[in-house]
Amino acid sequence: MSEVFADRVVAVARGFVGTPYRHQGSLKGVGCDCLGLIRGVWWELYGVEPEVPTPYAMDWAERAGEERLLDAATRHCGAMLPPSQLRPGDLLIFRWRAGVAAKHAGIAAPEERFIHAYEQAAVIESPLVPSWRRRIAGVFRFPEPF
Template identity: 60%
Template sequence: MNDDIRTRVLSIAGSWTGTPYRHQGSTKNIGCDCLGLIRGIWRELYGTEPELPRPYAPDWAERSGEDRLMQAAIRYFGAPVPQGEGRPGDLLLFRWRPDCSAKHAGILCKDMHFIHAYEQAAVIRSALVPSWQRKVAAAFEFPLG
């Protein structure tokens, strides 16, 4: 991926910091969930979203039986980067357990941190501590456009 896009992704993600958590939201400074954060970054980078998600319940990943978040990431970002080779500006997907669908997303930052919409709080920058690292299911580079 072009370093310019990585820089832009990090800048855009950082500008969402403090946006309140809102299930299914995707509006900076108003409210978003983790998918809404990624949707908002995509819109700022490319002008429009490739598709609008269907309405989803908070427990969508547990109920659907499909790995919908991972499937959508592959559709729009391409193949994941090799495990452990994510770079700042990459999309991270997380699984709460190895046998579950990916359910959380964030943006990898420098110094082992990531930006994500944290439920019951806001968009924050968190340390990618070992407990979060173990949950990383895949990393994806944003497309060149």
């Protein structure tokens, strides 16, 4: 991903900061969850929905046990990258603990930060501190538009 496109990804994601948390939402300024943030950013970058998820409960990952986020990220962004290659603009997928499916997503920002929808609050930019870093289950790069 070029630095110009990476900067655009970060700028679009930062445009969602302050959007209230809304389960299954994906609208800037109206409401979104972490998946909705990624869907909304994708829409602004490419002008299409990556795919429309089926309705999901808040505990979907615990009940399903499938790696739905990692699988979708691979379908749309290509192969997972090692965390050592993390750059601003990359898609981050997090796993809360070993043995459960990954169920949180965000976008890497400069200066060791990331943008994500914080449950019961809003889209925020947080420091990517060690407690978050060790939960990274996957790093993906948004595809460069043609």
